[in-house]
Amino acid sequence: MDYLEKIQDFSDYVEAHIEEDMNINAIINQLYYSKFHFYRVFKAVVGLSVHEYVKRRKLARAADCLLHTKDSILTIALQFGFQSQEVFIRNFKKIYGVPPGKFRKVQIPMRSNNRINVESIRLNMKLAKGKAIVNEHLETINDLMLVGVIHRVSDSNPLSIIERMTNFFTKAHLVPNQLNGNVYRVCLDFDTNNEAASFQELIAIEVSNLSQIPDGMVGKVIDNVHVVTYTHQGKLFTEEEGKIIDTYHFIYQYRIPLLKATLTSDYIIEKYGKDFKGPYEDDAHMNISLSIIPEGSNQNQ
CATH class of the missing domain: 1.10.10.60 (Homeodomain-like)
Structure with missing residues (x-):
């Protein structure tokens, strides 16, 4: 597109x-x-x-x-x-x-x-150099099973994620059948009727099965979802600013306009590896996956 x-x-x-x-x-x-x-x-x-x-x-x-x-x-x-x-x-x-x-x-x-x-925007994009370093690839997520907490949140205050992520890390040990320690933040069920969108936010840990779900948590399976994935490396936040917000801005400004696939509003999936120590760590590493319709697939637009 x-x-x-x-x-x-x-x-x-x-x-x-x-x-x-x-x-x-x-x-x-x-x-x-x-x-x-x-x-x-x-x-x-x-x-x-x-x-x-x-x-x-x-x-x-x-x-x-x-x-x-x-x-x-x-x-x-x-x-x-x-x-x-x-x-x-x-x-x-x-x-x-x-x-x-x-x-x-x-x-x-x-x-x-x-x-x-x-056309002038295209020229500026060719001349400009983004500040964020991200890698990009297309993939399909299959049979990803998650257990965690879900909230309805607004896109108007992205920094509020820090508190919710921190709260979940204090509860993550309660989840049984953990597979590999990967933590996910999944955004779904978007409501764009207002300029500041709202959506369901699931903060969860990957599990091998959903046979046991602690009270106050939910289970979710994500299967056969095509995504474009970008990798962020470095601090997600400093005390003064949100580096991850810079990465999102870079992706939307310089990468997505050149993407041939079509983005959908099904999922935004952030994956934090098992070694993730927190958003202020210098070596923080995360993947950002956006659901897509691959190039050449049938689309009802």
Whole structure:
């Protein structure tokens, strides 16, 4: 799949319907297999969230109208889908630094909020060098049996995983039939109705069978799942920043746009080896696997 072309298709749709009340989720459903991954790829590549990009394009077109028409501020606000003149003024001032009336009066030069051009993005990707070191390969996960704890969590605070992982490590010894000491974090059942997605998060240890599951824990089998796997090496977090977040950003910005397979929203699987000592260790090692439809497979898009 050409992920950059999907971004261009989205941008072209926005431009063609800029004065309409767009259902962004519905648009993405038509263009792309996984809303969750589209949001992440878009933000990593473009530098803005999908919703912020649409808003800035509306404001840019509104700013052009302020400079080149005599329409009232209220008329322009309603033309581009802002619910009231007050909402329009507030958003306009955040981007342009002045209210629209002053912007029109003194003819302030427009700040660049250009539409997307994927060819320039492709060129930048070729010239840029990512900061994260990751390896990539395609594989199929078969008969992976896990026992652990599951929670509904939000994508808005990724650093909160540290506490949940730490809590699980204190309980992991209670799980019988452990196979090799590998610990997994599995994200599934994604809800992308809001800009910050939520999902079920299973933190678990690999087992040989599911015959015994401790109270308060669940069992899960992952079988015949095609994935693209990236390997992160080095600290996952420092006291100041999340290195693993840099790795995810690198993957979505530089690797996934070149991926020929199609990402799905079935699973994101993080695997921590038996020697994993914690997210602050210099030699931390983990695999990140994203579920895919392999190139050439039948897709219902």
